[in-house]
Amino acid sequence: MGPDILHHPLNRADGSATLSSNLYSVLAAVNGPVEVQRRDELPEEAAVEVNIRPASGVGGPRERWLETVVAAVLRSLLLVHMHPRTLIQITLQITKAPSLTLKGAARDVAVLPSLINAAFLALADGGLPLRNTVAAVLLAVASTGEVREEPSEKELAGCKSVHGLAYDNHGDLLLSESAGSFDLVEWERIADQAEKACRAVMAPLNEDGVVTEGSTSSLPWLRQELTDKAQAAIAWREAT
Amino acid sequence: MAATMVLLPGEEIPTDLLPKSKKGTLTLGPGLHHTPPSTISATTPGTLQVDHRKAALWLEHAGGRYQPSVGDLVIAQIHHSSVETYSCALTPHTSFALLGQLAFEGVSKKTRPQLKAGDVVYARVSKASKWEDVEIECFNSATGKAEGMGPLKGGMLFDVRPAFARRLMIGTDKEGISKGGVVVLEEVGEKVKFEVAVGRNGRVWVDSGSVRETVLIGQLLRRADEEGWGVEAQRKAVKKALRDV
Numbered sequence: 001m002g003p004d005i006l007h008h009p010l011n012r013a014d015g016s017a018t019l020s021s022n023l024y025s026v027l028a029a030v031n032g033p034v035e036v037q038r039r040d041e042l043p044e045e046a047a048v049e050v051n052i053r054p055a056s057g058v059g060g061p062r063e064r065w066l067e068t069v070v071a072a073v074l075r076s077l078l079l080v081h082m083h084p085r086t087l088i089q090i091t092l093q094i095t096k097a098p099s100l101t102l103k104g105a106a107r108d109v110a111v112l113p114s115l116i117n118a119a120f121l122a123l124a125d126g127g128l129p130l131r132n133t134v135a136a137v138l139l140a141v142a143s144t145g146e147v148r149e150e151p152s153e154k155e156l157a158g159c160k161s162v163h164g165l166a167y168d169n170h171g172d173l174l175l176s177e178s179a180g181s182f183d184l185v186e187w188e189r190i191a192d193q194a195e196k197a198c199r200a201v202m203a204p205l206n207e208d209g210v211v212t213e214g215s216t217s218s219l220p221w222l223r224q225e226l227t228d229k230a231q232a233a234i235a236w237r238e239a240t
Numbered sequence: 241m242a243a244t245m246v247l248l249p250g251e252e253i254p255t256d257l258l259p260k261s262k263k264g265t266l267t268l269g270p271g272l273h274h275t276p277p278s279t280i281s282a283t284t285p286g287t288l289q290v291d292h293r294k295a296a297l298w299l300e301h302a303g304g305r306y307q308p309s310v311g312d313l314v315i316a317q318i319h320h321s322s323v324e325t326y327s328c329a330l331t332p333h334t335s336f337a338l339l340g341q342l343a344f345e346g347v348s349k350k351t352r353p354q355l356k357a358g359d360v361v362y363a364r365v366s367k368a369s370k371w372e373d374v375e376i377e378c379f380n381s382a383t384g385k386a387e388g389m390g391p392l393k394g395g396m397l398f399d400v401r402p403a404f405a406r407r408l409m410i411g412t413d414k415e416g417i418s419k420g421g422v423v424v425l426e427e428v429g430e431k432v433k434f435e436v437a438v439g440r441n442g443r444v445w446v447d448s449g450s451v452r453e454t455v456l457i458g459q460l461l462r463r464a465d466e467e468g469w470g471v472e473a474q475r476k477a478v479k480k481a482l483r484d485v
Contacts (some may be wrong), residue, residue: 014305034333079273080281084370127304129283132250169250183241202248226285227246233302234287236407236421239470
């Protein structure tokens with residue numbers, strides 16, 4: 001099953017979304033294109049600014065690092081040249097984090113897929129020009145070598161390595177962050193599985209608007225959500 | 241089926257869905273991006289709409305900030321005045337649109353309107369480019385006529401979503417039925433006298449006999465937008481609200 005999604009929870013932001021998976025909840029808000037400060041202005045493209053706020057306390061070096069990673073993904077996702085000399089501002093507020101204390105890099109990697117997915121939904125809601133559809137997935141390798149998609153808190157705590165990967169609808173890798181011990185053969189296996197999972201969430205729906213591709217375990221939740229939203233937006237057109 | 245085809249960002253439009261025009265040219269609207277030589281892909285999730293007569297296609301999308309385009313009627317707020325132009329805000333936090341001091345109907349240097357910061361004008365976008373400042377004007381520069389545009393005095397401004405403003409502006413068909421599915425203004429108009437101006441940038445200006453009625457109309461519009469009322473729900477809400485007046 002996909003995460004819980006709420007579209008446009010914030011009335012005054014240009015685009016917003018909340019995304020709650022089993023581990024994290026993220027509230028994303030997008031404003032743009034807006035006027036940019038002179039020092040951030042780029043002559044040929046829009047500046048992308050990402051602000052991440054943790055569930056408690058104030059942001060520190062960890063949030064700054066997450067911001068750079070998320071901004072790099074979003075910059076390659078947005079058609080920045082369509083709004084030169086402007087700013088696209090993305091604010092991501094983590095509203096729920098696992099109660100258990102994950103250590104070090106695993107903790108940083110685990111939150112990335114939720115951040116990317118929430119940011120993408122908010123950008124889509126705000127109607128900003130996007131090059132591609134993107135989906136991110138979190139994978140954990142158990143000590144037995146078994147790879148788990150969207151692991152539970154317990155699996156995450158006892159795993160050997162965690163991997164956050166994001167693929168777009170053309171199968172290009174946009175994000176690859178890993179933590180823990182693993183070798184290259186293992187990573188390739190993980191990347192394959194991640195690509196399958198990412199493409200499954202945006203797989204085409206069949207005639208009834210439900211699942212196709214029975215081979216994959218996960219539903220195409222991303223496409224379903226965006227399709228439902230687009231159809232709700234033209235309900236007035238059908239009614240008249 | 242083409243009417244309900246939903247595209248996600250980055251997906252290409254199947255070539256068999258493209259309208260065929262006599263001139264061999266297509267008009268692309270919002271949400272679509274042309275990659276030479278002949279790929280047209282979506283840049284936002286939305287439903288594909290095709291106008292075969294005009295060989296135009298666009299994506300219908302409900303959200304987002306207003307992007308100025310030439311010919312749009314907007315409600316602009318004066319921010320400050322300079323020698324030749326007024327700087328006006330169309331949407332918050334974007335660079336100002338320029339309104340010429342003489343871009344009004346029948347004015348000369350001596351009779352030009354004296355607008356102060358915060359004043360509101362109904363104007364048309366005359367120039368919109370991603371490289372330059374947006375320009376607006378309060379008269380049709382081809383004919384010199386105001387065509388309903390100009391300073392808006394009194395009244396109140398209400399913010400709605402740009403997509404809702406567009407629905408308000410679509411107008412009515414031959415039988416007088418609203419094509420945008422919004423009947424709030426028509427329904428209220430049967431009981432209460434008021435003036436209204438709708439800006440494509442998601443602003444509605446309302447003026448009526450009393451502040452109470454003005455606020456009531458504005459609130460009805462905002463709630464119709466935010467709560468997504470259908471035609472019947474709108475009628476009901478208007479009836480209920482007018483009972484209290």
